[in-house]
Amino acid sequence: MSETAVLTVRDLRAHYVLSAFGINRSVSAVDGVSLRIGRNEIYGLAGESSSGKTTLIRTIAGAIRPPLRVLSGAIEFDFAGKRVAMQTATQSDLAAIRWRHLSYVMQGSMSVLNPVRRVRHSFVDFAYRHIGGDIREFLNAVRAHIGRVDLPPGVLDAYPHELSGGMRQRLAIALATICRPDFIIADEPTTALDVVVQKSVLGMIRSVQRELGSSMLFVTHDLAVHANLTDRLGIMYAGRLVEEAATAALFRQPLHPYTRHLVGSLPRIGATPPVTADLAGRPPSLADPPPGCRFHPRCPLAMPVCSEQAPDMRVVSDGHRVACFAVGVGA
Amino acid sequence: MGRTIWDLLRTNRAFAAGLVLLGLVMAVALLSFVSPYPPNDAYVVPPDVPPCWAYPLGTNSRGQDVFWQLSVAIRNTLAFGITVAAISRCLALTIGMVAGYAGGLIDRVLMSVNDTFIVIPLFPILVLFYFVMRDRMSWALLALVMACLGWAYDARLIRSVALSLRAREFTETAIFSGMSMRQVLLREHLPFVLPIVFSTTMNNINWSIGMEVTLSVLGFTDINTPTIGVMLYWANQHTAMVAGIWWWIAAPVALVVITFLGLFLLAVSMNEFIDPRSRLNRVRG
Numbered sequence: 001m002s003e004t005a006v007l008t009v010r011d012l013r014a015h016y017v018l019s020a021f022g023i024n025r026s027v028s029a030v031d032g033v034s035l036r037i038g039r040n041e042i043y044g045l046a047g048e049s050s051s052g053k054t055t056l057i058r059t060i061a062g063a064i065r066p067p068l069r070v071l072s073g074a075i076e077f078d079f080a081g082k083r084v085a086m087q088t089a090t091q092s093d094l095a096a097i098r099w100r101h102l103s104y105v106m107q108g109s110m111s112v113l114n115p116v117r118r119v120r121h122s123f124v125d126f127a128y129r130h131i132g133g134d135i136r137e138f139l140n141a142v143r144a145h146i147g148r149v150d151l152p153p154g155v156l157d158a159y160p161h162e163l164s165g166g167m168r169q170r171l172a173i174a175l176a177t178i179c180r181p182d183f184i185i186a187d188e189p190t191t192a193l194d195v196v197v198q199k200s201v202l203g204m205i206r207s208v209q210r211e212l213g214s215s216m217l218f219v220t221h222d223l224a225v226h227a228n229l230t231d232r233l234g235i236m237y238a239g240r241l242v243e244e245a246a247t248a249a250l251f252r253q254p255l256h257p258y259t260r261h262l263v264g265s266l267p268r269i270g271a272t273p274p275v276t277a278d279l280a281g282r283p284p285s286l287a288d289p290p291p292g293c294r295f296h297p298r299c300p301l302a303m304p305v306c307s308e309q310a311p312d313m314r315v316v317s318d319g320h321r322v323a324c325f326a327v328g329v330g331a
Numbered sequence: 332m333g334r335t336i337w338d339l340l341r342t343n344r345a346f347a348a349g350l351v352l353l354g355l356v357m358a359v360a361l362l363s364f365v366s367p368y369p370p371n372d373a374y375v376v377p378p379d380v381p382p383c384w385a386y387p388l389g390t391n392s393r394g395q396d397v398f399w400q401l402s403v404a405i406r407n408t409l410a411f412g413i414t415v416a417a418i419s420r421c422l423a424l425t426i427g428m429v430a431g432y433a434g435g436l437i438d439r440v441l442m443s444v445n446d447t448f449i450v451i452p453l454f455p456i457l458v459l460f461y462f463v464m465r466d467r468m469s470w471a472l473l474a475l476v477m478a479c480l481g482w483a484y485d486a487r488l489i490r491s492v493a494l495s496l497r498a499r500e501f502t503e504t505a506i507f508s509g510m511s512m513r514q515v516l517l518r519e520h521l522p523f524v525l526p527i528v529f530s531t532t533m534n535n536i537n538w539s540i541g542m543e544v545t546l547s548v549l550g551f552t553d554i555n556t557p558t559i560g561v562m563l564y565w566a567n568q569h570t571a572m573v574a575g576i577w578w579w580i581a582a583p584v585a586l587v588v589i590t591f592l593g594l595f596l597l598a599v600s601m602n603e604f605i606d607p608r609s610r611l612n613r614v615r616g
Contacts, residue, residue: 063507095509104507111500116522122501125518126508175504 005036005078006183006215007060012073014059027286029055029068031239034313037183042209042216044230044247046223046262048283052239053219054107057185060217061104062086062094077102079182099130099179107187109172113160119171120156127178142178148211149174149204166197170204177208184209184216191220202229223266227251232319235259238283238294241313245320255322257299293324301326339600349596356590360409363402368395370403370557382578389578392569397582400557405586407558411474411543412536418478420532423485428516428524430486431493442490448483456480457542461551470556473546477539485531489524496520526601533598537591544587559583 011034016027029052037043047053058064060075075086079101084093098104106112113122123142124135131138143153149170160168169189176184186205190198206229209216218230226233226247234244235256243256254263261279281298284290290297296306303325311323339346368375374394382389388397430441460476461468496502496519505515540559546552547560554561562583566572571579 061507063503098507098509104504106500106503106507108500112504114501114519114522117519121518125510125514126504129509 004039006039007035007037007217008074008076008078009033009035009060010074010076012056012059012075013071014055014064014073015069015071016055016067017069018067025287028289029239029286030059031289032310033073033236033241035234035241035244037215037217039215040210040213041232042206042218042230044226044233045217045219045236046221046226046233047236048221050286051236051283052286053221053236054187055239056236057104057187057217057219060086061102061185062089063104077183099127099181101182103176103179103181103184105172105176105184105186105189108192109187109189110165110168110192111160112172112175113168115160118157118159119163123156123175123178126175130179142174145178146171146174148208150200166193166201169193169201173201173205173208177212177214180212180214182214184214185219186216187219188221190225191222198225199228205229223262235262238289239286240294240310240323242295242324243320243322244313249320255316255320255327256295256324257301257326258295259322299326343600345596346600349593349600352589352593353597356405356409356586356593359402359586360406363399363406366399366402368399370400371555379574379576388582389576391566391579392571392574392576393565397579400562401582401586404557404559404562404583405590407470407556408540408543408560408587409590411470411558412540414471414474415477415481415539416532416535418475419482419485419535420528422478422482423489423531424521424524424528426482427486427489428493428520431490432497432512432516432520434494434497438490442487445483445486445490448480449487451480453480453542454545457546458549458551461546469553470558473543473552474539477542481535481539485528485535488527488531492524492527493520496523530598530601533594533601537594537598540587540590559587 011032012030013028013032014030016029018025018027031052033052033056035043045053045056055068058068059070062075064070070087077084077086077097079097082097082101084097086094089097113119114125117125120139120142124138127142128135128138131141139156142156146153146155151167151170151174155163155167155171163171169192173186173189176186189205190201193201202225205216205218218226220226230247232244233247233250234241235250235258236242237258243250243254243259250259251263254260258279279298284294284297290307292305292307292309293299293302293311296302299306301324305325311325313321313323315321316327340350363370372395376386376390376394376396378390378392378394380386380390386396386398388401390396391400426441426445430438430445457473457476457480460473464472501519502515505519510518543552543558544560544563547554547558548563548567550564552558552560554564563580566576566579569576569579571577
């Protein structure tokens with residue numbers, strides 16, 4: 001982990017709070033998550049569906065709408081000395097950092113372009129306001145920029161439906177990077193692509209990120225993508241971060257029992273230890289999570305303490321953190 | 332836009348037919364500006380002459396040339412329909428898009444007003460209006476009242492589209508990039524909604540013309556401004572049917588049917604325009 005963190009998240013709790021007909025329901029989609037992302041780093045976030053990945057990054061991006069509510073915790077950005085705390089930032093503060101410093105490739109990035117407007121107009125609508133200056137200069141910059149993602153300048157005059165899925169996703173990435181932001185949040189930007197296109201898009205993300213020197217928070221449930229792209233990887237389970245390590249270390253030596261099963265379930269070529277027994281059950285409902293460690297009802301190593309209190313993230317070795325009582329004993 | 336219309340003309344028969352019919356109606360309406368007689372003057376020509384070379388649509392019992400009377404009437408009727416449609420479109424667009432986008436309390440308040448307008452019966456209200464206003468009931472006032480009553484269905488339709496647009500990624504991206512509500516509505520959502528509005532505009536013109544004719548025939552409007560309905564009203568007053576002056580009734584009815592047909596065909600073919608994909612497929616394939 002580098003010394004200067006661009007993003008620091010401390011003990012973040014974000015719940016969906018619903019109240020109708022006098023009944024209150026709270027879905028704890030993100031519960032006690034802390035993480036730091038350094039400069040020039042790609043941080044991956046993995047976890048199965050409804051483990052709170054999207055909620056976490058929506059909160060980080062400040063794109064919070066009811067019923068999502070942040071209950072506690074802090075999110076701080078440090079853009080080359082310009083500090084922004086998302087909890088206290090006003091709308092104009094947010095408008096000032098968005099796109100220039102912080103950009104967001106939404107989930108379903110194939111449809112971030114307005115289908116009834118030409119691509120050029122989407123660039124002008126979304127990004128030009130943050131750059132200003134001469135509009136022709138801006139369009140020239142856009143033309144040069146989409147060359148970086150291997151698109152011909154002609155696509156700017158096309159409608160989104162005339163482009164292929166891969167082209168649209170590359171445009172979405174170009175749109176998010178046009179202002180050379182310090183921090184890019186990408187929510188499953190390659191999920192709908194086949195592996196061939198996915199590989200080229202990932203390579204492109206990597207090269208654009210290297211070129212701009214930005215940091216990136218990359219979310220996908222596809223572990224193969226993480227193995228190819230990310231520097232560090234955090235694993236989420238049922239709204240909590242359960243393990244975090246450098247990507248290679250995490251794949252080589254997963255510590256948390258959930259991560260072990262997750263990595264063990266990946267098919268491997270060659271001498272493979274057979275996949276261990278399947279985990280029984282399914283992830284808990286976040287509206288009514290089990291007490292203590294949220295994984296304990298399915299955990300093969302569960303101890304009495306696991307159902308009483310929730311384990312904190314502890315540093316096991318350099319940059320390797322894990323939230324499990326059993327790991328401390330074994331290692 | 333010019334390209335779009337040309338493409339539609341080449342590939343869509345209904346659109347071409349609608350355009351020809353409406354062109355015919357418009358030509359008749361425009362001829363009113365060179366009419367040899369002031370529209371409200373009576374006994375300027377011999378009364379009750381059947382269609383002949385001198386009077387192509389005959390003359391009526393009030394000594395007016397039916398053709399020239401008709402051209403002024405259709406001009407006023409069309410202007411009425413377009414005015415009602417324009418005002419009610421503005422209301423429907425604003426209310427529908429804001430309700431769908433803002434959601435929550437704003438949506439609930441606007442939609443309960445909207446639903447009230449949907450359920451109240453329009454015709455008795457308009458008749459009531461006439462009895463309250465009596466002689467002060469002018470053409471412009473009637474247009475305004477009809478516009479205020481005619482926006483509700485389309486506001487619901489537009490709201491449903493706006494609701495779906497609200498949930499799409501490009502809207503989220505627009506909000507994330509810091510666009511205000513006005514900017515999102517005008518720049519991102521309006522181009523989506525406009526083609527749908529074009530189509531419902533045709534229906535709205537049809538509806539308001541039909542309503543105006545109904546009211547006029549019964550004498551519930553300003554009978555001194557010639558419209559299609561007012562022509563029929565005077566024909567009834569002079570018992571044109573019984574007296575055998577059939578051309579006095581047939582001519583305005585035929586013209587208004589042509590207008591309805593033209594607007595209907597345009598509204599139907601607008602579906603092609605709503606979805607650029609189907610249009611492009613047709614043009615290229």
